[in-house]
Amino acid sequence: MTTHKAHCLILPYPGQGHVNPMLQFSKRLQSKSVKITIATTKSFLKKMQKLPTSISIEAISDGYDDDGLDQARSYAAYLTRFKEVGSDTLSQLIEKLANSGSPVNCIVYDPFLPWVVEVAKNFGLAIAAFFTQSCAVDNIYYHVHKGVLKLPPTQVDEEILIPGLSYAIESSDVPSFESTSEPDLLVELLANQFSNLEKTDWVLINSFYELEKHVIDWMSKIYPIKAIGPTIPSMYLDKRLPDDKEYGLSMFKPITDACINWLNHQPINSVLYVSFGSLAKLEAEQMEELAWGLKNSNKNFLWVVRSAEEPKLPKNFIEELPSEKGLVVSWCPQLQVLEHESIGCFMTHCGWNSTLEAISLGVPMVTLPQWSDQPTNTKLVKDVWEMGVRAKQDDKGLVRREVIEECIKLVMEEEKGKVIRENAKKWKELARNAVDEGGSSDKNIEEFVSKLVTIS
DSSP states (O other): OOOOSEEEEEEOOSSHHHHHHHHHHHHHHHHTTEEEEEEEEHHHHHTOSOOOSSSEEEEEOOSOTTTGGGGSSSHHHHHHHHHHHHHHHHHHHHHHHHHTTOOOOEEEEOTTOTTHHHHHHHTTOEEEEEEOSOHHHHHHHHHHHTTSSOSSOSSOSSOBOOTTOSSOBOGGGSOBOTTSSOHHHHHHHHHGGGTTGGGOSEEEESSOTTTSHHHHHHHHTTSOEEEOOOOSOGGGTTOOSTTOOSOSOOSSOOOHHHHHHHHHTSOTTOEEEEEOTTTOOOOHHHHHHHHHHHHHTTOEEEEEOOTTTGGGSOTTTTTTSOTTTEEEESOOOHHHHHHSTTEEEEEEOOOHHHHHHHHHTTOOEEEOOOSBTHHHHHHIIIIISOOEEEOOOOTTSOOOHHHHHHHHHHHHTSHHHHHHHHHHHHHHHHHHHHHSTTSHHHHHHHHHHHHHHHHO
16 A cells, blocks of 8 residues: 655646646656645536546536536636635535545645635645746746736837846737737736735746746745746656656547558658647638648648638648648647657647647747747747747738748758757757756655655
8 A cells, every 4th residue: 555745636727738737747746655636627527538547636616517618708707706616616625635534735736726825725735836837938927917017018029128037028029918808817817826926835837947047046036936847748758657658638539540650651850740739729811821831841741730720721721632741630649749750840839838848859840829928938949949940920910831831941951950950959858857867857846745745
C-alpha cells in the first residue's frame, strides 16, 4: 500500500489549454508520492473523450452542468454563477474527502478562479496558484492589474517598455481581445488573477527558468514564484515517468493511425505541420489564403482543420489534394506528430501549450497568432528565442498566401532558417534538462513537495 506524503486538490479552469498543464504537473507530484485529486466541472467532464486511470477525478459545479459556458447568457453571467456554485460545491468536496479519511492539505488552483483562495483559507489549507501561461504574459497582466498598462494599449506603433521584460514590445505584441464579444470583461478576468495572489503560499508558472530568466527573477521579488515546466508528458522530455505518453483528458478524438502512417512515408524534416489549437476560428477568406499558401509552398503538409472549420476550406480543396502532398485531418496526436522525424516546421497560432511543445521537441515555427496571449508568445518565439518567424497580416488583418509561402520557405530552406533550426535544437535540450533529475524545474517541484510534507 502506498503511503502518501500529502494530498493536493487540483482545480483547473475548465478549458483544454488549462486542464492539460495542470494534469501534467499532477503526474509529476504523484510520481513523488503526493496524492492527487483533480476537481473539474460536470459540464467539462461530459465533453471528455477519456479519463486517465491513475489520477482521481471529482466533479464540482459551475452552475451550468449541461453545457458550461455555452449554456450561460454571457461570460459575465458564467463567471458570477461559477463563483457562487463553485465555492459551495468545492467546499462540499473538501468535506467529503476529509470524511472519507483522505483530507486535503493543499489546493493548487488556476488564477482564472481567484475565489478558490477564500475557500482554501476557510478550511485552513495551503494554497498554490498555477499560471498556465508564460511568465512574460503573466507580467503583462500584472501591470494591467496595477494600472501601469492598458489593454488594448493607447500608444499604437510605438515601443512599450514594461518593467521586468528585458526587451521592448509593440502594440501588435500585446495580448489582444478586440475580436471577442466581451473584451473588457476578459481583460478584467486576466488582471483579476492578481487580486488576492499575496494570500497564496506558492505561485507556480508553466515555464522553465532558462527560458525566461529575466522576467522570472523580476517577478520573484514580488511573489513566491517557481517555474515548474514545461508541463508536457514525460516520455517526450526526461522519460522518467514511463507511462506518461499523453495528457489523458481530451475534447477531441485524434486520427492517430492515418497521421502517423502518412508521416512514416515522408522524408526526414520535409513536412510542414499546421494546427491552430482547440479554439481558434479563422475567417473563410483567411482559410482560403492559408490553403493556397500551403499548396504554393510546394511542401508536403499535415493540416489539422477541426470539423466545425472544414466548410471554410476552398471548394474541392481536399478532394483535389494529391494524397502524397498533403493530409487534412480533424484532430491529431500533436506530440507524436511534432516528435516525428519527418516534421520540419510547425505552423501554429502560438498558444502557450503548443509553443512549449514545439520548444520541448525542437521544432521551428511559423506563427499566425490570433488573440489572447498568442501575439506575445510570437514575439518571444521570433525575437527572444529566435526559433521561428511571424507571418505578418496586411491592412485588412489577413495573412496573404504569398507571405505564408515565403515564411515556410525561409524556415525550411533558407540560410536564415538554418539559425532558427539550430536554436530550436538548443531550446529542446534546455527544456529536457529543466525537468530531468536535478534540473531547475525538478528542483522547484522537489522543494514544493518538501514544504507540503511539513504542513501535512
